[in-house]
Amino acid sequence: MSDDPAITARAVRLAQRRLGSAGGEVRGRVLSRLAALLRDESDGLLAANRRDLQEARESRLAPPLLGRLELSRAKLEILVEGVETLAAATDPVGRVLRRTELDEGLELRQVTSPIGVLLIIFESRPDAAIQIGSLAIRSGNGVLLKGGSEARHSNRALVDCMRRAVAGEGLPPAVISGVDGRQAAQALLEHDELIDLVIPRGSGELVRAIQSATRIPVLGHAEGICHLYLDAAADPDMATRLAVDGKCDYPAACNAVETLLVHRDFLPLLPRVAAALREAGVELRADARARESCPGAVAAGERDGATEYGDLILAVRTVDSLDEAVDHIHRFGSAHTDAIVSADAEARRRFLDEVDSASVFANASPRFADGFRYGLGAEVGISTSRIHARGPVGVEGLLTTRWLLEGSGQSAGDYGPGKRAFIHRPLSL
Amino acid sequence: MSDDPAITARAVRLAQRRLGSAGGEVRGRVLSRLAALLRDESDGLLAANRRDLQEARESRLAPPLLGRLELSRAKLEILVEGVETLAAATDPVGRVLRRTELDEGLELRQVTSPIGVLLIIFESRPDAAIQIGSLAIRSGNGVLLKGGSEARHSNRALVDCMRRAVAGEGLPPAVISGVDGRQAAQALLEHDELIDLVIPRGSGELVRAIQSATRIPVLGHAEGICHLYLDAAADPDMATRLAVDGKCDYPAACNAVETLLVHRDFLPLLPRVAAALREAGVELRADARARESCPGAVAAGERDGATEYGDLILAVRTVDSLDEAVDHIHRFGSAHTDAIVSADAEARRRFLDEVDSASVFANASPRFADGFRYGLGAEVGISTSRIHARGPVGVEGLLTTRWLLEGSGQSAGDYGPGKRAFIHRPLSL
Numbered sequence: 001m002s003d004d005p006a007i008t009a010r011a012v013r014l015a016q017r018r019l020g021s022a023g024g025e026v027r028g029r030v031l032s033r034l035a036a037l038l039r040d041e042s043d044g045l046l047a048a049n050r051r052d053l054q055e056a057r058e059s060r061l062a063p064p065l066l067g068r069l070e071l072s073r074a075k076l077e078i079l080v081e082g083v084e085t086l087a088a089a090t091d092p093v094g095r096v097l098r099r100t101e102l103d104e105g106l107e108l109r110q111v112t113s114p115i116g117v118l119l120i121i122f123e124s125r126p127d128a129a130i131q132i133g134s135l136a137i138r139s140g141n142g143v144l145l146k147g148g149s150e151a152r153h154s155n156r157a158l159v160d161c162m163r164r165a166v167a168g169e170g171l172p173p174a175v176i177s178g179v180d181g182r183q184a185a186q187a188l189l190e191h192d193e194l195i196d197l198v199i200p201r202g203s204g205e206l207v208r209a210i211q212s213a214t215r216i217p218v219l220g221h222a223e224g225i226c227h228l229y230l231d232a233a234a235d236p237d238m239a240t241r242l243a244v245d246g247k248c249d250y251p252a253a254c255n256a257v258e259t260l261l262v263h264r265d266f267l268p269l270l271p272r273v274a275a276a277l278r279e280a281g282v283e284l285r286a287d288a289r290a291r292e293s294c295p296g297a298v299a300a301g302e303r304d305g306a307t308e309y310g311d312l313i314l315a316v317r318t319v320d321s322l323d324e325a326v327d328h329i330h331r332f333g334s335a336h337t338d339a340i341v342s343a344d345a346e347a348r349r350r351f352l353d354e355v356d357s358a359s360v361f362a363n364a365s366p367r368f369a370d371g372f373r374y375g376l377g378a379e380v381g382i383s384t385s386r387i388h389a390r391g392p393v394g395v396e397g398l399l400t401t402r403w404l405l406e407g408s409g410q411s412a413g414d415y416g417p418g419k420r421a422f423i424h425r426p427l428s429l
Numbered sequence: 430m431s432d433d434p435a436i437t438a439r440a441v442r443l444a445q446r447r448l449g450s451a452g453g454e455v456r457g458r459v460l461s462r463l464a465a466l467l468r469d470e471s472d473g474l475l476a477a478n479r480r481d482l483q484e485a486r487e488s489r490l491a492p493p494l495l496g497r498l499e500l501s502r503a504k505l506e507i508l509v510e511g512v513e514t515l516a517a518a519t520d521p522v523g524r525v526l527r528r529t530e531l532d533e534g535l536e537l538r539q540v541t542s543p544i545g546v547l548l549i550i551f552e553s554r555p556d557a558a559i560q561i562g563s564l565a566i567r568s569g570n571g572v573l574l575k576g577g578s579e580a581r582h583s584n585r586a587l588v589d590c591m592r593r594a595v596a597g598e599g600l601p602p603a604v605i606s607g608v609d610g611r612q613a614a615q616a617l618l619e620h621d622e623l624i625d626l627v628i629p630r631g632s633g634e635l636v637r638a639i640q641s642a643t644r645i646p647v648l649g650h651a652e653g654i655c656h657l658y659l660d661a662a663a664d665p666d667m668a669t670r671l672a673v674d675g676k677c678d679y680p681a682a683c684n685a686v687e688t689l690l691v692h693r694d695f696l697p698l699l700p701r702v703a704a705a706l707r708e709a710g711v712e713l714r715a716d717a718r719a720r721e722s723c724p725g726a727v728a729a730g731e732r733d734g735a736t737e738y739g740d741l742i743l744a745v746r747t748v749d750s751l752d753e754a755v756d757h758i759h760r761f762g763s764a765h766t767d768a769i770v771s772a773d774a775e776a777r778r779r780f781l782d783e784v785d786s787a788s789v790f791a792n793a794s795p796r797f798a799d800g801f802r803y804g805l806g807a808e809v810g811i812s813t814s815r816i817h818a819r820g821p822v823g824v825e826g827l828l829t830t831r832w833l834l835e836g837s838g839q840s841a842g843d844y845g846p847g848k849r850a851f852i853h854r855p856l857s858l
Contacts, residue, residue: 017759017783017785020785021782021783100803100804102797102802102803102804106793106797108803108804113785115815115816116785116815196815196816197815197816211621211644212644215640215641217646217814217816217817219816235838237838238838241838241840242838242840244840245840245841245842245843249840249841249842330446348835352833352835353450354446354450356446356449356542356545356831357831358831358832359831359832359833359834360831360832360833360834361833361834361835361836362833362834362835362836363835363836363837363838363839364535364834364835364836364838364839365836365839365840365841365842367840367841367842368531368535368834368836368839368841369832369834370841373531373841373844373851374529374531374537374832375529375531375537375851375853385646386544386545386625386626386646386829387544387625387626387646387648387816387817387829388646388816388817390829390830390831391830391831391832392832400815400816400819401819401820402785402786402787402788402789402819402820403787403788403789403798403803403820403821404781404788404789404790404791405788405789405790405791405793405797405798406777406781406790406791406792406793407790407791407792407793407797408792408793409664409666409667409670409671409770409792409793410792410793410794410797411670411671411673411674411678411794411796412674412678412794412796412797412799412802413674413678413794413796414674415802422802422804424804
């Protein structure tokens with residue numbers, strides 16, 4: 001890329017217009033080329049990744065980060081299969097969402113379109129470069145990719161493959177451009193005239209820091225303080241299963257349960273749930289009423305019930321009613337994913353209606369909140385923002401719409417009181 | 430409202446949750462009550478408005494602003510009819526957008542939901558309070574309304590009617606709350622934990638100032654630098670009609686034409702178009718080649734062709750090709766609304782495919798870019814942002830979605846390689 005990141009961004013913008021209007025078949029062929037290239041170049045890609053790993057070990061990167069940084073042959077094969085699936089997928093661009101006959105010979109269509117230029121900021125995992133890059137190509141967007149410095153050899157090699165795949169179809173490779181260094185990324189955040197959306201994939205702090213630093217819209221997630229509410233009418237087996245799955249399946253995930261809300265009428269059955277959780281190694285931090293039913297639980301402190309532990313720790317709170325459970329979720333939750341366990345259909349209906357979170361579940365583990373599990377295909381991320389895209393976001397999150405109007409010479413001044421009237425007839429898609 | 434705007438915002442948040450889960454029939458009844466109240470209280474409302482007008486005249490407000498400030502009996506009646514239409518409209522909340530069977534007994538739905546709490550900042554026109562307020566009620570949102578100080582008596586009386594209509598259905602009136610003064614509005618822009626979306630209705634400067642001052646997403650419009658492109662194959666009658674309508678129907682509108690792009694092969698026919706525009710009182714600012722075909726045109730200066738005049742002034746530029754026209758639009762336009770006039774179907778198709786604007790038209794006046802003309806019903810505004818809602822925005826712009834999952838006790842850990850597989854069967858809506 002150029003020394004001036006704004007010059008790079010401008011080149012991405014110009015290149016994106018070519019990719020965006022190239023047609024879905026061409027974008028599909030770019031992705032097929034990319035899959036083939038990733039296979040052909042796998043030795044070189046893995047070598048680049050080993051350089052990163054070597055340097056990371058020398059600079060004593062923490063073991064979990066080393067794990068994320070590593071690109072094995074198996075991981076690469078999964079990535080390639082993902083790219084192939086996207087290559088074969090229906091073109092998401094130009095889909096007609098609405099058609100209206102405004103008047104005879106005057107037809108309006110609302111169609112899906114690429115957003116434009118995306119700035120993707122991600123940490124450690126080099127697979128993210130391919131996942132997001134291929135989603136961007138599929139949806140006709142241009143991308144500025146800023147990866148972690150610890151993955152720079154891997155990212156450079158992967159971006160190079162993507163650019164060659166784009167160029168192979170006669171399109172400008174600038175549509176996918178790497179951004180080197182934090183300073184360059186900071187400078188780009190100033191350019192809301194060149195960049196349409198920032199997608200940070202990383203910690204909640206990273207997301208908040210970026211939101212504060214830019215006028216560009218940000219699609220990111222804050223934290224996940226998810227609740228499992230055991231209703232008065234909860235089946236104790238199901239309650240136990242979902243509490244253990246929700247907390248222990250992957251405690252570091254944003255959709256893991258952090259607080260167990262327990263209806264007071266369920267307290268007599270709580271010891272079973274608590275025993276299973278303790279057996280799975282979970283530390284319980286319970287309020288006074290719940291502690292009587294949770295032998296071995298420690299007393300909850302001030303921050304328990306409002307904390308994303310990301311670990312085998314679970315707050316347990318007693319509530320007197322479903323209303324109190326819903327209020328607690330609204331007050332202390334992060335509107336990410338919340339679930340009720342209940343055999344009472346009316347309680348489930350109220351919970352699903354009233355809880356204002358991105359994902360609201362009844363009798364299912366909060367851990368299902370995930371783009372792959374929802375069947376969205378490749379996942380852009382999980383959004384805790386409320387506008388544009390909310391919850392697990394698939395390729396639709398990288399699309400906007402345009403309104404296309406085809407007429408036969410109509411003037412707007414010909415319509416109005418005492419003049420022509422609009423028909424506004426909805427047409428089938 | 431309370432002296433601390435954050436306390437008011439918190440009250441709106443709590444009240445919104447009640448309105449949002451109250452059901453569409455209740456929200457419809459609130460709107461019917463509002464329509465009746467506005468009729469019953471019309472004398473008082475018009476008296477409040479006369480006080481504003483009186484004070485505005487004393488402080489020598491400019492006549493166009495006085496016009497916008499005035500609430501006549503006729504204007505009020507149109508407002509009431511709009512509220513009645515909304516009261517009878519289908520509930521936009523809870524509409525199922527997607528249904529998927531993830532597995533037997535595990536069904537996912539994506540449903541429309543209110544966004545939450547909106548901060549509406551508008552100038553002069555008190556009718557905006559009712560238009561936006563009633564759209565917010567219809568879509569289950571809470572609203573903080575900050576009107577212009579010059580309309581404060583009118584706005585107070587109108588907000589009072591809305592609150593009484595809400596209370597009449599047993600819901601907390603705090604769901605609609607006024608915000609007094611610029612300082613209070615500024616303070617609210619800090620509270621991204623209390624407010625989900627800011628909608629400024631006013632000048633581009635107002636919108637930009639707000640975007641710079643807040644982390645809350647902003648739904649607003651920047652400027653409208655709209656183009657009409659007369660292709661080589663443009664019909665001269667149609668070109669003349671659409672140029673005059675596009676420029677003169679309402680020159681101050683954001684969808685009025687600011688630059689006429691003329692294919693060099695159309696230049697011999699340009700004098701007819703130019704004569705009609707001159708006759709309509711339009712000042713033409715043309716480049717050297719176009720001036721030969723525009724008798725009386727002045728020479729275009731540096732900013733002509735990149736300016737929103739909002740007046741009877743039109744830049745005229747010659748281009749050598751459709752490609753050059755599209756490039757010009759991307760470079761100097763504001764991606765608001767751009768139109769081609771051409772009898773050549775292939776040229777129209779390319780223009781519609783390639784121009785990356787919110788509204789792209791063929792053989793129709795750019796002045797059609799408007800929520801009412803598009804048949805969207807009441808209009809929230811015209812958005813030049815690219816995410817969430819783009820172009821004319823109806824009530825959909827005030828909605829987000831939630832994902833609802835109903836299971837029968839499934840754990841996420843039961844799925845995966847060598848375990849259960851997802852079905853991901855799309856279900857009919």
